[in-house]
Amino acid sequence: MNVDDEWAALVTTAVLGTDRRSLPEAPPELAAWSSSPDPAVALLDRAAALVTARRAGARPLPSVPRLRPPETDARPPCSPTAARILGRILGRGERELLGEWLARAAGRGWRLPAEHAPAVLHRAAGDPKLDAPARAAAGPLAAWLDAAFEPDRPAAGARATGGADQTAPSAAPAATPSTTLARPTPAAAPAAANEPAAADPTAMDAPEAAKTSLAGGSSSVLNSRDPVEAIVEVFASGRAGALRGSLRAAVLTMAPADLLRLAGALDGIPGQPLTAPLRRELADLARVRYDLAAAFTPEDEAPQTKS
Amino acid sequence: MSPPAGISAGDVLALAPDEAAARAARATAVPSSWSAAGRDDAGAWGRYIATAAEPYEVAVDLRDPAFRCSCPSRKVPCKHTLGLLLLVAAGEVPEARRLGFAHRWLMERAERAASAAARRAARTDRDGPVAGPPAHAEAAPAGADGAQTPARRRIGAGSGGDTGPPNRRAMERAARVRAGLEELDRWLADRVRAGLAAPELAEPATWQRAVARLVDAQCGGLANRVLRVAGRVGTDERWHDQVLAELAVLHVLASAGGRAGELELALADAVRGAVGYTVARDDVLAGVPVTDCWHVCGRSETEENRVVVRRTWLRGAHSLAWALVLSFAAFGESLTDDLPSGTVLDADLHWYPARLRLRALVGTMYSDPRADPHGPPPGSIESSLAEAGRMIAAEPWLERAPLCVTGCAAPVAGGRWVLTDDTGSLPLALGFRRVPELAALTATDPVVVAGEWSADGFLPLTAWAEGRLVVL
Numbered sequence: 045m046n047v048d049d050e051w052a053a054l055v056t057t058a059v060l061g062t063d064r065r066s067l068p069e070a071p072p073e074l075a076a077w078s079s080s081p082d083p084a085v086a087l088l089d090r091a092a093a094l095v096t097a098r099r100a101g102a103r104p105l106p107s108v109p110r111l112r113p114p115e116t117d118a119r120p121p122c123s124p125t126a127a128r129i130l131g132r133i134l135g136r137g138e139r140e141l142l143g144e145w146l147a148r149a150a151g152r153g154w155r156l157p158a159e160h161a162p163a164v165l166h167r168a169a170g171d172p173k174l175d176a177p178a179r180a181a182a183g184p185l186a187a188w189l190d191a192a193f194e195p196d197r198p199a200a201g202a203r204a205t206g207g208a209d210q211t212a213p214s215a216a217p218a219a220t221p222s223t224t225l226a227r228p229t230p231a232a233a234p235a236a237a238n239e240p241a242a243a244d245p246t247a248m249d250a251p252e253a254a255k256t257s258l259a260g261g262s263s264s265v266l267n268s269r270d271p272v273e274a275i276v277e278v279f280a281s282g283r284a285g286a287l288r289g290s291l292r293a294a295v296l297t298m299a300p301a302d303l304l305r306l307a308g309a310l311d312g313i314p315g316q317p318l319t320a321p322l323r324r325e326l327a328d329l330a331r332v333r334y335d336l337a338a339a340f341t342p343e344d345e346a347p348q349t350k351s
Numbered sequence: 352m353s354p355p356a357g358i359s360a361g362d363v364l365a366l367a368p369d370e371a372a373a374r375a376a377r378a379t380a381v382p383s384s385w386s387a388a389g390r391d392d393a394g395a396w397g398r399y400i401a402t403a404a405e406p407y408e409v410a411v412d413l414r415d416p417a418f419r420c421s422c423p424s425r426k427v428p429c430k431h432t433l434g435l436l437l438l439v440a441a442g443e444v445p446e447a448r449r450l451g452f453a454h455r456w457l458m459e460r461a462e463r464a465a466s467a468a469a470r471r472a473a474r475t476d477r478d479g480p481v482a483g484p485p486a487h488a489e490a491a492p493a494g495a496d497g498a499q500t501p502a503r504r505r506i507g508a509g510s511g512g513d514t515g516p517p518n519r520r521a522m523e524r525a526a527r528v529r530a531g532l533e534e535l536d537r538w539l540a541d542r543v544r545a546g547l548a549a550p551e552l553a554e555p556a557t558w559q560r561a562v563a564r565l566v567d568a569q570c571g572g573l574a575n576r577v578l579r580v581a582g583r584v585g586t587d588e589r590w591h592d593q594v595l596a597e598l599a600v601l602h603v604l605a606s607a608g609g610r611a612g613e614l615e616l617a618l619a620d621a622v623r624g625a626v627g628y629t630v631a632r633d634d635v636l637a638g639v640p641v642t643d644c645w646h647v648c649g650r651s652e653t654e655e656n657r658v659v660v661r662r663t664w665l666r667g668a669h670s671l672a673w674a675l676v677l678s679f680a681a682f683g684e685s686l687t688d689d690l691p692s693g694t695v696l697d698a699d700l701h702w703y704p705a706r707l708r709l710r711a712l713v714g715t716m717y718s719d720p721r722a723d724p725h726g727p728p729p730g731s732i733e734s735s736l737a738e739a740g741r742m743i744a745a746e747p748w749l750e751r752a753p754l755c756v757t758g759c760a761a762p763v764a765g766g767r768w769v770l771t772d773d774t775g776s777l778p779l780a781l782g783f784r785r786v787p788e789l790a791a792l793t794a795t796d797p798v799v800v801a802g803e804w805s806a807d808g809f810l811p812l813t814a815w816a817e818g819r820l821v822v823l
Contacts (some may be wrong), residue, residue, distance in 0.1 A: 051592075060593045061546025084540040091599035092747070099806065100744035104732050104775025108761040113795045121817040158794065159814075162787035188794055192762065204764050284583045 045071040047101075051094045054087060114188035122154035126339040127150060130156075132332060134163050139174060140296045141332065142167060146177040148340040156181040162189060272306045273297055275326070278315065284319050291322070295329050300337035303330040358413075363436040366416070372433060379434030382443050388435060389447025393461070395439050396453030399431045409435050412460050419456055419628040446657045446663040448566075451658050452679020458629075465687070514529035524569060528626065529609050531568020535561060535577075536605040539598050547591050553584055565627075572627030573604060575655050576748075587781075592713030593806065600748050620704035625748050630703055635712050640699035643667035645674070646727035647694045647720065647802035648755055649812030649822070657682040663690045664753045664801065664812070665711075666727040671752045672701050692813050693820025694720035707745040726799045726815035729757045731772035739804045751803040758800060759793040760786065770800060770809060785823050794814050 050071060057065050070078050070090060077093040120191040124128075126149065133141045142164065147158070156164060161182045161260035168178030179186040275291060278284050282293065298306065310327040313319075367373035379399065382388075388397030394413050398406035399422075407422040409431050410659035411596070418428040420569060428436075438444050449457065536560045542552060551557045558581035565574035581599040583590055608626040611619040624630070650663040656677055665674040680686045690696075690713070699714035739752035754777070758770040768786045779786060792798055792814050802811040802823075814821045 055592055056594055058543050059547045061544055061592050063544050084543040087543050088602040091595055092603045095599045096747040097598045100740045106735050107773055108763055108769055108771045108776050110759045110761045124819040158791040159788045161791045185791060237678055307634055
C-alpha cells in the first residue's frame with residue numbers, strides 16, 4: 045500500500061461525498077480500521093489511521109545546499125543591550141532614533157544584529173540620511189539579503205558594487221562611502237565611546253527648525269538655560285499641544301544627560317489630563333533615548349543625571 | 352434554568368455590609384449601567400460602566416458565595432456586586448458565556464475547592480471507607496460541591512443539580528460528554544457523506560451548530576478544535592486535505608472519548624484531556640516530579656474565545672525531556688512573565704496525566720530563571736523529527752510538537768524556505784513571517800533554533816546567536 049496514494053483516494057471521495065461516490069475498497073493493511081458498514085464512518089476510520097501514519101512517520105525533506113555565506117564581517121557583534129534597544133526603536137518607528145542608534149554603533153565599531161538587519165534595511169531604504177549608515181552597519185549581510193530576498197532590487201547594493209568594481213569579490217558591497225564610519229581607527233573608537241554626551245553623533249542632525257519654533261513666539265523658552273525647564277514651561281503655559289512637533293524634536297536632540305531628568309519632570313507635572321498623553325509620549329521618548337545612549341556607554345560612564 | 356436560581360432581592364440586600372451599601376446598590380442595579388452582564392449556574396459577572404472611565408469588573412460565585420470587583424471600595428460585597436446580584440434577582444441578567452476574567456476567577460475558585468475536597472477525602476479515607484473523588488473529577492462540578500461548607504451562607508435555595516453527591520454529578524457529566532461526542536461523530540459522518548465540496552461546509556452555521564453542541568456537552572477542548580478546523584475551510588488549494596485530516600482526528604477523539612472507560616488508564620487520561628476535562632492543579636502537583644535544569648526554549652500564543660493561550664516550551668538539560676506549560680489570560684489582559692524565553696531554571700516539573708508526558712506544571716523552583724546564553728541542547732533535524740513523530744504516535748491528536756535543532760535557512764523552489772542541516776530539511780510554516788530575519792541569523796553559521804512542528808510545518812520561535820537569545 046502506498047500511503048500517499050491511499051490518502052489521495054480518500055480525499056477525492058471525501059470531497060465529493062460518500063453519497064455520490066463509493067468508497068474504494070480498503071487495502072488489506074487498512075481493512076481492520078474500517079469495520080463500520082456506513083461508508084462515511086469507514087472513510088473517517090481509514091483517514092484517521094492514515095493521518096496518524098503520515099504525521100507520526102513524517103520524514104524530513106532532503107537537505108538543501110545553503111546559500112553562499114556573506115563575506116566575513118570582522119566587526120564584533122553589538123552588545124545584547126544594544127540589540128534589545130534596537131528592537132524597541134524598530135517597534136516605535138522614529139527615524140531619528142534609528143539614525144542615532146546606527147551612528148552610535150558605528151562609533152563603537154559594532155555590526156548590526158543579524159535578526160534586525162532586514163527591518164533596518166527596509167526602514168532605511170530610500171531615506172537619504174539612513175540608507176548608507178544602515179547598509180554600512182549591516183556590512184556584507186546587506187548585499188546578501190538583497191540577493192536572497194530582493195534579487196530585482198536595483199538600489200544601493202548594485203550601485204555600490206558597480207561603483208567599486210575593481211578587485212574585491214563583488215558579492216560584498218563593502219564600498220559604500222560610509223563604510224569607513226563603521227570601522228573607526230583604534231584611536232577614534234574609544235574617544236567616541238567615552239564621550240556619549242559631548243560627541244553626540246546626532247548633534248549634526250539636530251533640526252534647527254525645532255529650536256527656532258520653540259524659541260519663537262512670546263516666550264523664548266530655549267533661551268532659558270535649562271532645556272528641561274523650558275519644556276516644563278511650555279506645558280505650564282498651555283501651549284504644549286500646539287508645539288507637539290517641536291517638543292518631540294527637542295527631546296530627540298537633547299543631551300543624554302538631561303533625558304532622565306526630563307522624564308521625571310514630565311511625570312511630575314500635576315493634573316492637566318488633556319496633556320497627559322503627550323507628557324507620557326515625551327517621557328517614553330526621553331527614556332528610550334536615555335537607554336539608547338546608556339547601551340553604548342561603558343558601564344562606569346553611563347550618562348549622569350544632573351540632580 | 353430561567354428565572355434565576357431562587358435568588359431574591361431580599362437575599363441580596365441581606366448580604367450588604369451596611370445600610371449605606373444596600374442603598375447604593377439599588378442605584379447601580381440599572382441594566383444600562385452594565386456591559387456584558389451574564390450568568391451561568393455557577394456565577395454571575397459583568398462590567399459596570401456607568402461612572403468610572405475604566406469599567407469595574409464584577410464577578411460573583413453563586414455556589415459558595417464570594418465576590419470580586421475591581422472597584423477601590425473596601426466593602427465586601429461592594430455596591431457594584433450587590434447591584435449585579437439585584438439584576439440577577441430581577442431576571443435582568445441572561446445566561447451567557449463567561450467573560451474571561453470571570454471565567455478564570457470562577458475556575459480558580461472551583462479548583463481550590465476541588466483540591467480542598469480531595470484533601471478532605473484523603474483524610475476521610477484514612478479514617479474509614481469513604482469513596483474518594485473519582486480520579487478525573489474535573490474541576491467545576493467538584494468545586495461546585497457546596498457540601499464542604501454547610502455553615503456558609505448560600506445565595507438562594509438549592510439551585511438544581513448541585514447538591515447531589517460528587518460521584519453522581521461526575522456520572523451525569525460523563526453521560527453528557529458521551530452524548531455530545533456521539534453527536535459530534537454523527538456530524539462528522541454527515542460532512543463526509545455530503546462531501547467537503549458541499550456548500551454547507553463553507554457556511555459558518557454548520558460549524559457553529561457542532562461547536563454549540565460541544566459547549567453544551569462541556570467538551571470545551573473539542574469545541575475549540577472544531578473552530579480551528581472551520582477556520583481552514585477554503586484557505587488554500589490544499590484545504591480539502593487538511594480539513595479531512597482534522598475531521599479524521601476529531602473522529603478519533605469522538606470515538607475514543609465515548610469509550611474512555613475501556614481504554615488503558617494513561618490513554619484514557621490523554622483522551623479526556625483532549626476532549627476538555629480539566630485536572631485540578633493540586634492533583635497534578637501531587638504527582639511525582641522530575642527535577643532538572645530546564646531551558647525555557649520559547650513560547651507561542653493564540654487567542655481563542657477571547658482567551659489568550661500561551662504555550663511555553665521547556666527542555667530538561669539532563670533528562671532531555673520536553674515540557675509544555677500553558678497559561679491563560681482574558682484577551683487584553685497580560686500574562687505573567689514568570690518563565691521568560693532564553694532562561695534556565697532549576698525546578699520540579701509535574702506532568703499532567705496523559706499517555707505523553709508533555710503538558711506540565713512547574714512545582715518547586717530551586718533557582719530563579721537565569722540567562723541562558725547558548726540555549727537548550729539541539730538535535731539533528733532527522734532525530735528531532737523522529738522524536739516528534741513518536742509524540743504524535745502516542746497521541747495522534749497532538750497539534751504541536753517541540754523541536755530544537757541546529758540549522759540554516761535555505762530557499763527552495765516556489766519562493767519557500769526550509770530550515771536545513773545535513774540530515775534533512777524542515778519546511779517552514781506558511782504562517783511564519785520572519786523568514787528574512789531567520790535567514791540573516793543563519794547566513795554565516797548554523798544556529799540553534801527552537802520551535803513548534805505541526806501539520807503546517809515548522810514554526811521557529813527562538814534562536815540563539817552571538818551568545819544571546821533572539822525571539823522570532
